Amino acid sequence: MRTLGRRAAVGGIAAGLAAPAIATAQAWPAGPIRIVVPFPPGGSTDAVARLAAPGLQAALGVPIVVENRAGAAGSIGTGVVANAAPDGNTWLLTFDSHAVLEALLPSLGFSPARDLAPVMHIGGAPYVLATKPDKPFRSIADVIAAARARPDTVSFGSTGNGTIGHLAMTLFGQRAGVKLTHIAYRGGGPAVTDAVAGVIDLVIGSAAVLAPQISGGRLRAVVQMGAERLPGLADTPTMQQSGFDGFVAEAWWCVFAPARTPAPVIARFHEALLAAFRDPRVVETMTNAQQARLVLSTPEECGRFVARETEVWSKVVRDYAIRPD
Template identity: 35%
Template sequence: MNLRISRRGLLGLGASTLAAAALPAFAQSDKPVRIVLPISAGSGVDTIARAASPALGKAFGQPVVIENLPGAGGITGASAVAKAAPDGLTLGLFSNNHVINPAVYKKMPFDAIDDFTPISVIGATPLVLVANKDVPAKNAKELIALLKAKPDDLNYASSGNGTIIHLAGELFLEQAGVKAKHIPYKGTGPMVTDLIAGQVQFGVVALPAIQQHLKSGAVRAIGLCGAQRSPAAPDIPTLAEQGLSNYDVEGWFAVAGPAKMAPAEVRRVHDAFVKAFQSPDVVDAMNKQGNVIKPTSPEDAAKFFKSEATRYAALARKANVTLD
């Protein structure tokens, strides 16, 4: 899966500078900007948000508070954003899960498109298929052979039912023509803990959330899930390189607010995020994590949310993933 973003929607440094010059400076305020993460601590998006938090505070000119509100595949945190006042003080940093949920949950407390104001798709983060260090497989070919030889012996983990991590695992099994038991967790943190301990044997994880454990040898990389290798982990081959030619999944992350935000507030928030993610410290952190940063315009973000919702509805049907 490639992050399909129109280049016309990308903001370069020059465009951002011109936009900032045409707008009044961000108002100083004692009121914090609350950025809700509908995922647990330790996930890929959490790692990104923590790295960018100081720069976001400077760009907004006011305190920024990062708040994890995990639960129900991201629905709990997204609900808090949907119910908030559209004043730019409560925002959500969402991943693919936001537009996947309508396809997998029978009932939703909000409309994932109409009840939010998309502000920018900030970028994408690599996903990687990993295995516990004691699993006797060093690459995709060996893991597939092991799964075919012992179909009932291996379990694969996910950060929750119906998440992008779950669907990425299902897609691997389908394309490899193998089976394994799915073990869902309540977030990336506990999932990674059990992967390291060997309670589960393999699973897909965001690269930033697993990098240190790959370096320590606690888990082993089987293959990157995207179409290309990551500069942050150039030695890890893609699954496509290893024979799964149609396998291409990556995680994206985007900022959105409640519905009916005023255009001026949308522009203010958008420009603050662009400025923060262009700061040298954040650029360095994103490069080390392997994230590709290409902020879109609000208009392109809205189009992207809709197109991704359509894409994942088809994938969820194909994987037969439905939740109450």
Template identity: 40%
Template sequence: MSGMAITRRLALGGCLAAPAALAQGTDWPSRPVRFVVPYPPGGPTDILGRVVAARLAQDLGQPMVIENRAGASGVIGSEVIARAAPDGQAFLMNASIHVIIPHLNRAMPFDALADFTPVTNMAMVPLVAVVNPNLPVRSIAGLVAYLRANPGRVSYASSGNASALHLAGEMFKLMTGTEMVHVPYRGAGPAVQDLISGNIQLMFDSIPSSAGAVRSGLLRPLAVTTAKRVAAYPDLPTVAEAGVPGFDIATWYAIWAPSKAPGPIVGRLQQAVAAAVAVPEVREKLATLGAEPVADTPEEFATFCAREYDRWGRLVRDARVTLD
């Protein structure tokens, strides 16, 4: 482990929330709480965040305000929280790109680990390979054959450079020996709209953002990207089953506070999220979106973040992913 990695992990460990017992009795929140989502409205982070925030507002007795601050693959909105006061009034809701982008952007205005306090991983979400119905493919095998016959003529969308959606496409290219053109968008919502209109042909999308279009027949699902099939699409094969052995990728959606946020507040928010995703109505909404609740402790999430930071870094290097 490098000296930098050790420093990051130690800094991260120093920001962990206090044990749950210390959260009892705090008067937080006493006023509205802001959650910055670093993407436009309509994408998976925004959708999931609003589902959880609505229940938090009900349970905590204060408005939970979602603020969309899009740009630079999530960096702009994330920097808002990295620079925010650690007073429990502002948090970041972001996806797994939070630990991916540092491997691609050497001019990051913050440290993705040390400058944030991990609160909890709200949910894990598999991706689904979806195509515009005008693309003449109905399976992963058919897609691979079409790509090989038409190298570089198919465009695939993502929610932004370095997102899990982007890396899923790069992993697919790497493992199938095919060529596609990557088209990054400022969030999954605009990307799905262009996919529906036919401006692009393919997307490895987070299940929540394309679920409605799939149900209405506007998009055709080919396979899910995880090692196992998912409840949202029980009859849909995995990419691995469909002819690309070993393909396994998912995204996740989590909450961070600014560095050095008070342990009792971090603990109380994590407990509130855990309670929220345990409510049958919330679980049903998340299941409809293809999301699997997690709500791990701050300590568990800190360990997970460090592990994911390293895992995504290896993929970036192996696939030679760049921001260009």
């Protein structure tokens, strides 16, 4: 009888602990939900968030507000979510630089791994190096030749220090034995604007952010960094096809919640994300207009993916002493 009593007591305690989470999930959502994008408007991360917002609003029945909180390599907006109440009202939709925040900013003040819960790896797109059509760079060989002839004069813009695009160009310079001048922007929008205007020689950005400019003739692709050529850039070789074996760099987008957000709330938001990104119009925009590859992972898969990316690219940050903007 005593053993049965203990079991009953344990069961009662477990039920009591689970009750608040269940109640929270049943009551949620009760008001507007904000999705924090830690970069300015105009870049691919902002575009992905705004593409998902109507579907999320339809699935959850509450207003979805996309809030841009840019600065410090994405750490300002990320910190807003890491320190937010775990009530399901604040979420983070971020970019690949998330993987190197702690390596890039040792005094960050929060831990992405400890203070955020993975929700979904939405997908990714290979990085592309592009230029204004009247610039003389038609291949990566042209870039190398110009950089060797005039060291430190060929400029490229990225979406910020520590983004995978910046790190990929750092590795390229080391492997090619050339020195380029890096111009760090606070997001994809400003970098693309200056590239189109010819202020910088080259821009490194995800296919998602550069594809509209390339298809519209405002930029010309020089090389792409995926494992294989994108259908929309069939005439542009990959880095591997250009003599750089094993050279692959992809941008990606993931969603996170504040740590300790109840699992049932995360599960319901994940379900709403699936519905939003499976909408045929969204799929068309992501895969064709933005040349992105949808993944739509589980939270567990997202956590493992980000851990791998963190290990690979944080090493580059440390090896080359990359510092924030």
